Amino acid sequence: MELQITAVDPLLFDFDLPLRATFYLVGFPVEIITNSPLVLEAAQESWGLFQKVSSEPPVQIRLGVSPSSQTECPPPVICRGRRNLISQIADSQNFMISDSRQGFAFGWVTEAAAKNRAYLRYHFLEGTAWILLHSLHLTSIHGACVELDGHGVLLCGDSGAGKSSLSYACARKGWKFLSDDSSCLLRNRMGRRVTGNPFQMRFRESAVSLFPELAYQRVTPRATGKLAIELATRTNVEITTISECSVDYIVFLNRFDPSPDGLLRFSQERALEWFEQVVCYGESDTRRAHYATLRNLMTAEIFEMRYKQMDTALHLLETLVRKGPAAAEGMLITAGEREDA
Numbered sequence: 001m002e003l004q005i006t007a008v009d010p011l012l013f014d015f016d017l018p019l020r021a022t023f024y025l026v027g028f029p030v031e032i033i034t035n036s037p038l039v040l041e042a043a044q045e046s047w048g049l050f051q052k053v054s055s056e057p058p059v060q061i062r063l064g065v066s067p068s069s070q071t072e073c074p075p076p077v078i079c080r081g082r083r084n085l086i087s088q089i090a091d092s093q094n095f096m097i098s099d100s101r102q103g104f105a106f107g108w109v110t111e112a113a114a115k116n117r118a119y120l121r122y123h124f125l126e127g128t129a130w131i132l133l134h135s136l137h138l139t140s141i142h143g144a145c146v147e148l149d150g151h152g153v154l155l156c157g158d159s160g161a162g163k164s165s166l167s168y169a170c171a172r173k174g175w176k177f178l179s180d181d182s183s184c185l186l187r188n189r190m191g192r193r194v195t196g197n198p199f200q201m202r203f204r205e206s207a208v209s210l211f212p213e214l215a216y217q218r219v220t221p222r223a224t225g226k227l228a229i230e231l232a233t234r235t236n237v238e239i240t241t242i243s244e245c246s247v248d249y250i251v252f253l254n255r256f257d258p259s260p261d262g263l264l265r266f267s268q269e270r271a272l273e274w275f276e277q278v279v280c281y282g283e284s285d286t287r288r289a290h291y292a293t294l295r296n297l298m299t300a301e302i303f304e305m306r307y308k309q310m311d312t313a314l315h316l317l318e319t320l321v322r323k324g325p326a327a328a329e330g331m332l333i334t335a336g337e338r339e340d341a
Contacts, residue, residue: 012108017062026184026195027053027243028137030129036065038114042121047129049199049234053243059103059132061096063124068093068110077123081281086131088123096128100135100282135286138184138195139293140278145178145194145245146170148321152194152245154183154300156274157253164203166253168231169310170317171239177201178242185293191246192297198241203229249320250302253313257306263316263328266304301325 009015020033021040025047032043074090081087084101096107105128114120134140143156144167155163164180171177179196186193233239252266252274272294279290303320307313320328 012064015064017064022058023047024050024052025126025129025133026050026138026197028056028133029054029058030133031058031060032125033060033062034064036111036114038111038117039063039065039120039125042114042117043125045117046121046126051243054137056137057103059129059136060105061125061128061132062104062106063096064106064108065111065114066093066108068112070110070112072112073116073119074110074113077127084135084283086281088127090123094124096124098128098131100132100286103132103136105132134184135282137187139187139290141183141185141194141275141297142181142278143183143250144180145183145196145247147176147178147242147245148174148318151248151321152178152192153249153251153317153321154194154247155251155253156271161253162255163253164201166310166313168201168203169314171233173314174240176240176242176245177233178245185297186244187289187293192248192300193244194247195244198243199233201231201233203231247297247300249325250297250300251317251320252302252304254304254306255308259306261307261312261316263303263305263320266302268298268302271302272298303328 015035017033017035019035019037019040020031021043022029022031023043023046024030027050029052030043030047032040034040070093074094077088077090079086079088084099086098086100088096088098088107090113094109094113096105098105107124107128109120109124113124130140141154141156142158143154144163145152145154146167147153148170155166157163167177167180178194178198180201183194183196186195233241250266250271252271275294275297276291279287279294282290305313305316307316316328
Protein backbone atom coordinates (compact mmCIF):
# COMPACT_ATOMS: atom_id res chain seq x y z
CA MET A 1 0.00 0.00 0.00
CA GLU A 2 1.37 3.40 -0.94
CA LEU A 3 -0.11 6.81 -0.26
CA GLN A 4 0.09 9.22 -3.14
CA ILE A 5 -0.09 12.80 -1.85
CA THR A 6 -0.27 15.10 -4.82
CA ALA A 7 -0.78 18.79 -5.41
CA VAL A 8 -4.33 18.14 -6.59
CA ASP A 9 -5.27 16.32 -3.37
CA PRO A 10 -2.92 17.51 -0.59
CA LEU A 11 -5.46 16.69 2.15
CA LEU A 12 -6.17 13.16 0.85
CA PHE A 13 -9.74 14.37 0.60
CA ASP A 14 -10.53 12.01 -2.30
CA PHE A 15 -8.18 9.18 -1.37
CA ASP A 16 -9.83 5.90 -2.26
CA LEU A 17 -11.12 3.81 0.66
CA PRO A 18 -12.50 0.81 -1.24
CA LEU A 19 -13.49 -1.48 1.64
CA ARG A 20 -16.72 -1.10 3.54
CA ALA A 21 -18.97 -3.09 5.85
CA THR A 22 -21.82 -2.39 8.24
CA PHE A 23 -21.80 -3.67 11.81
CA TYR A 24 -24.31 -3.24 14.63
CA LEU A 25 -23.25 -1.83 17.99
CA VAL A 26 -26.03 -2.65 20.48
CA GLY A 27 -28.25 -3.02 17.42
CA PHE A 28 -27.47 0.37 15.82
CA PRO A 29 -25.77 0.36 12.39
CA VAL A 30 -22.15 1.50 12.15
CA GLU A 31 -20.69 1.70 8.63
CA ILE A 32 -16.93 1.30 8.40
CA ILE A 33 -15.14 2.55 5.24
CA THR A 34 -11.42 1.89 4.96
CA ASN A 35 -8.51 0.82 2.75
CA SER A 36 -7.30 -1.94 5.08
CA PRO A 37 -8.78 -5.34 5.93
CA LEU A 38 -7.18 -4.98 9.37
CA VAL A 39 -9.80 -2.37 10.26
CA LEU A 40 -12.70 -4.58 9.18
CA GLU A 41 -11.24 -7.54 11.08
CA ALA A 42 -11.02 -5.43 14.23
CA ALA A 43 -14.60 -4.21 13.78
CA GLN A 44 -15.77 -7.79 13.31
CA GLU A 45 -14.09 -8.75 16.57
CA SER A 46 -15.80 -5.88 18.39
CA TRP A 47 -19.29 -6.06 16.92
CA GLY A 48 -19.64 -9.20 14.82
CA LEU A 49 -22.12 -10.88 17.18
CA PHE A 50 -24.59 -8.00 17.38
CA GLN A 51 -27.78 -8.19 15.32
CA LYS A 52 -29.63 -5.32 13.68
CA VAL A 53 -32.32 -3.87 15.94
CA SER A 54 -32.63 -0.23 14.89
CA SER A 55 -33.74 1.12 11.51
CA GLU A 56 -31.94 4.42 12.12
CA PRO A 57 -29.50 5.57 9.40
CA PRO A 58 -25.97 4.28 10.07
CA VAL A 59 -23.31 6.39 11.68
CA GLN A 60 -20.20 6.32 9.50
CA ILE A 61 -16.51 5.94 10.32
CA ARG A 62 -13.97 6.49 7.54
CA LEU A 63 -10.56 5.27 8.66
CA GLY A 64 -7.51 5.22 6.42
CA VAL A 65 -4.39 3.18 7.17
CA SER A 66 -1.11 4.65 5.94
CA PRO A 67 2.36 3.13 5.64
CA SER A 68 4.84 4.53 8.10
CA SER A 69 8.34 4.05 9.41
CA GLN A 70 6.79 3.67 12.86
CA THR A 71 6.99 0.11 14.17
CA GLU A 72 5.72 0.65 17.71
CA CYS A 73 2.14 1.25 18.76
CA PRO A 74 1.35 4.97 19.15
CA PRO A 75 0.77 6.53 22.57
CA PRO A 76 -2.70 6.64 24.18
CA VAL A 77 -5.21 8.96 22.55
CA ILE A 78 -5.99 12.40 23.98
CA CYS A 79 -9.58 13.58 23.44
CA ARG A 80 -10.73 17.16 23.14
CA GLY A 81 -14.04 18.60 22.01
CA ARG A 82 -16.14 21.68 21.39
CA ARG A 83 -19.78 21.85 20.32
CA ASN A 84 -20.36 19.02 17.82
CA LEU A 85 -16.68 18.25 17.11
CA ILE A 86 -14.48 15.84 19.05
CA SER A 87 -10.84 15.02 18.32
CA GLN A 88 -9.01 11.85 19.35
CA ILE A 89 -5.30 12.37 18.74
CA ALA A 90 -2.38 10.09 19.53
CA ASP A 91 0.12 11.86 17.29
CA SER A 92 0.32 13.50 13.87
CA GLN A 93 -0.27 10.21 12.03
CA ASN A 94 -2.87 8.62 14.32
CA PHE A 95 -6.04 10.60 14.92
CA MET A 96 -9.82 10.69 14.52
CA ILE A 97 -12.20 13.66 14.15
CA SER A 98 -15.89 13.09 14.94
CA ASP A 99 -18.91 15.22 14.07
CA SER A 100 -21.53 14.14 16.60
CA ARG A 101 -24.25 16.18 14.91
CA GLN A 102 -23.81 14.42 11.57
CA GLY A 103 -22.99 10.97 12.92
CA PHE A 104 -19.73 10.99 10.94
CA ALA A 105 -16.06 10.51 11.78
CA PHE A 106 -12.84 10.26 9.79
CA GLY A 107 -9.26 9.56 10.68
CA TRP A 108 -5.93 8.02 9.79
CA VAL A 109 -3.75 5.50 11.59
CA THR A 110 -0.42 3.88 10.78
CA GLU A 111 0.01 0.20 9.99
CA ALA A 112 1.62 -0.27 13.41
CA ALA A 113 -1.54 1.03 15.07
CA ALA A 114 -3.80 -1.06 12.84
CA LYS A 115 -1.86 -4.23 13.66
CA ASN A 116 -2.36 -3.68 17.39
CA ARG A 117 -5.97 -4.82 17.45
CA ALA A 118 -6.70 -3.98 21.09
CA TYR A 119 -5.39 -0.43 20.58
CA LEU A 120 -7.26 0.05 17.30
CA ARG A 121 -10.54 -1.25 18.69
CA TYR A 122 -10.44 0.71 21.93
CA HIS A 123 -9.33 4.11 20.63
CA PHE A 124 -10.40 4.35 17.00
CA LEU A 125 -13.38 2.05 16.52
CA GLU A 126 -15.27 1.40 19.73
CA GLY A 127 -14.53 4.81 21.22
CA THR A 128 -15.57 6.62 18.05
CA ALA A 129 -18.75 4.60 17.54
CA TRP A 130 -19.80 5.25 21.14
CA ILE A 131 -19.21 8.99 20.69
CA LEU A 132 -21.49 9.08 17.65
CA LEU A 133 -24.25 6.82 19.00
CA HIS A 134 -24.11 8.43 22.44
CA SER A 135 -24.85 11.79 20.85
CA LEU A 136 -27.72 10.53 18.71
CA HIS A 137 -29.44 7.61 20.44
CA LEU A 138 -27.94 6.46 23.75
CA THR A 139 -27.20 7.66 27.27
CA SER A 140 -24.31 5.86 28.95
CA ILE A 141 -24.45 4.33 32.42
CA HIS A 142 -21.43 3.13 34.39
CA GLY A 143 -23.16 -0.03 35.55
CA ALA A 144 -23.71 -3.73 34.93
CA CYS A 145 -27.17 -5.08 34.16
CA VAL A 146 -28.78 -8.44 34.93
CA GLU A 147 -32.37 -9.66 34.89
CA LEU A 148 -34.33 -12.13 37.01
CA ASP A 149 -37.99 -13.09 36.53
CA GLY A 150 -38.43 -10.23 34.06
CA HIS A 151 -37.02 -7.58 36.43
CA GLY A 152 -33.88 -5.72 35.36
CA VAL A 153 -31.32 -4.68 37.99
CA LEU A 154 -28.56 -2.14 37.40
CA LEU A 155 -25.47 -2.82 39.53
CA CYS A 156 -23.69 0.51 39.95
CA GLY A 157 -20.59 1.91 41.55
CA ASP A 158 -17.19 3.36 40.81
CA SER A 159 -14.38 1.30 39.29
CA GLY A 160 -13.50 -1.55 41.62
CA ALA A 161 -16.95 -1.71 43.21
CA GLY A 162 -17.42 -5.30 42.01
CA LYS A 163 -19.89 -4.85 39.16
CA SER A 164 -18.31 -7.39 36.80
CA SER A 165 -17.80 -10.04 39.47
CA LEU A 166 -21.33 -9.74 40.85
CA SER A 167 -22.96 -9.73 37.40
CA TYR A 168 -21.01 -12.91 36.56
CA ALA A 169 -22.07 -14.50 39.86
CA CYS A 170 -25.69 -13.65 39.06
CA ALA A 171 -25.36 -15.16 35.57
CA ARG A 172 -23.96 -18.39 37.06
CA LYS A 173 -27.00 -18.55 39.37
CA GLY A 174 -29.55 -18.36 36.54
CA TRP A 175 -29.99 -14.63 36.08
CA LYS A 176 -29.99 -13.33 32.50
CA PHE A 177 -26.91 -11.31 31.62
CA LEU A 178 -26.87 -8.04 29.66
CA SER A 179 -23.67 -6.15 30.54
CA ASP A 180 -20.81 -6.28 33.02
CA ASP A 181 -19.59 -2.72 33.39
CA SER A 182 -21.16 -0.34 30.89
CA SER A 183 -24.82 -0.10 29.88
CA CYS A 184 -26.81 2.37 27.79
CA LEU A 185 -30.29 3.77 28.14
CA LEU A 186 -32.24 3.89 24.89
CA ARG A 187 -33.28 7.53 24.67
CA ASN A 188 -36.10 7.25 22.17
CA ARG A 189 -37.91 4.36 23.88
CA MET A 190 -40.71 4.44 26.44
CA GLY A 191 -39.86 3.38 29.97
CA ARG A 192 -36.43 2.64 31.37
CA ARG A 193 -35.05 0.45 28.57
CA VAL A 194 -31.36 -0.37 28.73
CA THR A 195 -29.00 -2.21 26.38
CA GLY A 196 -25.36 -3.32 26.47
CA ASN A 197 -22.81 -5.88 25.31
CA PRO A 198 -23.91 -9.35 26.48
CA PHE A 199 -21.26 -11.18 24.45
CA GLN A 200 -18.19 -10.43 26.55
CA MET A 201 -17.21 -10.06 30.18
CA ARG A 202 -13.96 -8.55 31.40
CA PHE A 203 -12.44 -9.05 34.83
CA ARG A 204 -9.44 -7.90 36.79
CA GLU A 205 -6.90 -10.66 37.31
CA SER A 206 -7.86 -10.77 41.00
CA ALA A 207 -11.26 -12.22 40.02
CA VAL A 208 -9.62 -15.66 39.79
CA SER A 209 -9.67 -15.83 43.59
CA LEU A 210 -13.49 -15.72 43.46
CA PHE A 211 -13.96 -17.76 40.29
CA PRO A 212 -11.08 -20.22 39.76
CA GLU A 213 -12.43 -21.25 36.34
CA LEU A 214 -11.45 -17.83 34.98
CA ALA A 215 -7.81 -18.85 35.23
CA TYR A 216 -8.31 -20.74 31.95
CA GLN A 217 -9.66 -17.73 30.05
CA ARG A 218 -7.68 -15.46 27.77
CA VAL A 219 -5.74 -12.65 29.41
CA THR A 220 -5.29 -9.63 27.15
CA PRO A 221 -3.81 -6.17 27.63
CA ARG A 222 -6.33 -3.37 27.82
CA ALA A 223 -5.57 -0.27 25.79
CA THR A 224 -4.78 1.39 29.12
CA GLY A 225 -1.93 -1.11 29.59
CA LYS A 226 -3.57 -3.13 32.37
CA LEU A 227 -4.30 -6.82 31.88
CA ALA A 228 -7.85 -8.13 31.73
CA ILE A 229 -9.41 -11.58 31.73
CA GLU A 230 -11.85 -11.89 28.84
CA LEU A 231 -14.74 -14.33 28.84
CA ALA A 232 -16.88 -14.87 25.74
CA THR A 233 -20.32 -15.60 27.18
CA ARG A 234 -21.31 -17.88 24.31
CA THR A 235 -18.62 -20.34 25.43
CA ASN A 236 -20.26 -20.75 28.86
CA VAL A 237 -23.42 -22.86 28.82
CA GLU A 238 -24.36 -21.55 32.30
CA ILE A 239 -24.90 -18.01 30.99
CA THR A 240 -28.13 -16.86 29.35
CA THR A 241 -27.87 -13.49 27.60
CA ILE A 242 -30.38 -10.81 26.62
CA SER A 243 -29.99 -7.80 24.33
CA GLU A 244 -32.05 -5.31 26.37
CA CYS A 245 -34.36 -5.12 29.37
CA SER A 246 -36.40 -2.76 31.51
CA VAL A 247 -34.76 -1.45 34.68
CA ASP A 248 -36.85 -1.92 37.83
CA TYR A 249 -34.10 -1.67 40.45
CA ILE A 250 -30.86 0.29 40.78
CA VAL A 251 -28.41 -1.08 43.34
CA PHE A 252 -25.25 0.79 44.36
CA LEU A 253 -22.60 -1.66 45.55
CA ASN A 254 -20.75 -1.09 48.82
CA ARG A 255 -18.28 -3.80 49.84
CA PHE A 256 -16.23 -1.67 52.20
CA ASP A 257 -18.63 -0.28 54.82
CA PRO A 258 -18.09 -1.85 58.27
CA SER A 259 -21.85 -1.72 58.97
CA PRO A 260 -23.89 -4.95 58.84
CA ASP A 261 -24.67 -6.35 55.40
CA GLY A 262 -28.03 -5.34 53.99
CA LEU A 263 -30.13 -3.29 51.60
CA LEU A 264 -30.87 0.33 52.40
CA ARG A 265 -32.72 3.01 50.47
CA PHE A 266 -30.40 5.24 48.46
CA SER A 267 -31.07 8.93 47.88
CA GLN A 268 -32.54 9.73 44.47
CA GLU A 269 -30.66 13.03 44.48
CA ARG A 270 -27.31 11.33 45.15
CA ALA A 271 -28.03 8.70 42.51
CA LEU A 272 -28.91 11.28 39.86
CA GLU A 273 -25.77 13.29 40.66
CA TRP A 274 -23.66 10.14 40.26
CA PHE A 275 -25.24 9.17 36.93
CA GLU A 276 -24.96 12.70 35.54
CA GLN A 277 -21.16 12.51 35.75
CA VAL A 278 -21.21 10.84 32.30
CA VAL A 279 -22.81 13.93 30.74
CA CYS A 280 -19.51 15.69 30.21
CA TYR A 281 -19.60 16.65 26.52
CA GLY A 282 -21.99 17.37 23.67
CA GLU A 283 -24.15 20.21 22.47
CA SER A 284 -26.77 21.70 24.77
CA ASP A 285 -29.70 19.86 23.13
CA THR A 286 -27.90 16.54 23.48
CA ARG A 287 -27.05 17.18 27.12
CA ARG A 288 -30.65 18.08 27.88
CA ALA A 289 -31.74 14.78 26.31
CA HIS A 290 -29.26 12.89 28.51
CA TYR A 291 -30.44 14.67 31.65
CA ALA A 292 -34.10 13.96 30.84
CA THR A 293 -33.33 10.27 30.23
CA LEU A 294 -31.45 9.99 33.52
CA ARG A 295 -34.23 11.74 35.45
CA ASN A 296 -36.67 9.20 34.05
CA LEU A 297 -34.36 6.41 35.23
CA MET A 298 -34.80 7.74 38.78
CA THR A 299 -38.39 6.41 38.78
CA ALA A 300 -36.88 2.97 39.45
CA GLU A 301 -36.42 1.71 43.03
CA ILE A 302 -32.93 2.70 44.27
CA PHE A 303 -30.92 0.90 46.97
CA GLU A 304 -27.45 0.68 48.44
CA MET A 305 -26.27 -2.88 49.08
CA ARG A 306 -23.62 -3.47 51.74
CA TYR A 307 -21.98 -6.86 51.61
CA LYS A 308 -18.70 -8.65 52.20
CA GLN A 309 -19.32 -12.03 50.57
CA MET A 310 -20.73 -12.93 47.16
CA ASP A 311 -23.36 -15.33 48.56
CA THR A 312 -24.73 -12.54 50.72
CA ALA A 313 -25.05 -10.23 47.73
CA LEU A 314 -26.86 -12.88 45.70
CA HIS A 315 -29.26 -13.57 48.59
CA LEU A 316 -30.04 -9.86 48.98
CA LEU A 317 -30.63 -9.33 45.26
CA GLU A 318 -32.89 -12.38 44.95
CA THR A 319 -34.91 -11.18 47.94
CA LEU A 320 -35.29 -7.74 46.35
CA VAL A 321 -36.51 -9.11 43.02
CA ARG A 322 -38.66 -12.02 44.21
CA LYS A 323 -40.17 -10.57 47.39
CA GLY A 324 -40.16 -6.89 46.47
CA PRO A 325 -38.81 -3.67 47.97
CA ALA A 326 -40.98 -3.91 51.09
CA ALA A 327 -39.30 -7.18 52.08
CA ALA A 328 -35.81 -5.98 51.14
CA GLU A 329 -35.80 -2.46 52.54
CA GLY A 330 -33.82 -2.29 55.77
CA MET A 331 -32.97 -5.99 55.50
CA LEU A 332 -29.80 -6.56 57.52
CA ILE A 333 -27.90 -9.83 57.62
CA THR A 334 -25.91 -10.94 60.66
CA ALA A 335 -22.79 -13.09 60.42
CA GLY A 336 -24.76 -16.21 61.32
CA GLU A 337 -27.44 -15.53 58.73
CA ARG A 338 -24.74 -14.92 56.14
CA GLU A 339 -23.35 -18.39 56.65
CA ASP A 340 -26.81 -19.86 55.99
CA ALA A 341 -27.49 -17.65 52.93
